[in-house]
Amino acid sequence: MEQTGQGERRRSKTDWVGTVLLLFAVAALIVLNLLKSGILGGAEALIPGFQVLYPLAYASSALSMAAFAALLLLPGRRIAAFRISSGLAALSALCSVSYAVGWWIFDPKLMFWQDYAGIALQALACALTAALTVRRKKGPLRLLVLASLCVTAGTLIFLLPPLMEPAASVLTRALALASPMALLAVSGLFTEESVPSGQEG
Secondary structure: OHHHHHHHHHHHHHHHHHHHHHHHHHHHHHHHHHHHHOOOOOOOOOOOHHHHHHHHHHHHHHHHHHHHHHHHHOHHHHHHHHHHHHHHHHHHHHHHHHHHHHHHHHOHHHOOHHHHHHHHHHHHHHHHHHHHHHOOOOOHHHHHHHHHHHHHHHHHHHHOOOOOOOHHHHHHHHHHHHHHHHHHHHHHHHHHHHOOOOOOO
16 A cells, blocks of 8 residues: 555656646747747738738647647646647648648749648648547547648658758747647547546547
8 A cells, every 4th residue: 555655656746747847848839839920029010811821820839739738737628628729730730731722822833842742741630630629539649640740741841952941940840830739649648548438528
């Protein structure tokens, strides 16, 4: 009995430290997304037409991170927070897809192979993440990891010719937009404990 109690205390302390570290990471990622969106750091007052989708993708990602923080801090609301966070992550990917499609419609000559590949990968990430907001599926971690990899790959390809965008811009973009799905995969460890197998949250 005494050994069991000591083990539980150690696990509780480890969980607490892990939660604090995750919250620090979430706070940094929220700031990064807000900076990329232009909400922090001075954005232009008006963004014409479909181009508003670009900052909206980062804003949605920041909100997804905020919901992820709620998942960590409110054990009784983990399933709801998980679904809200995954829904906002899906919205972020959808905004990225819609932004690229907007440029495709506006002027197809501005499109490169990276844009078309990015549309396909971001759309797949959106579908995978959105599915988790509708129905709890067994093993959501795999879907979320795949979605995060799709967003990451769909962004990193802009480092390649012919575009070869600046590395700092591409890497921070990938981190900002893929982080909600990656952290939600980690959160699956929490949410799976909250919902019995085969039961809706």
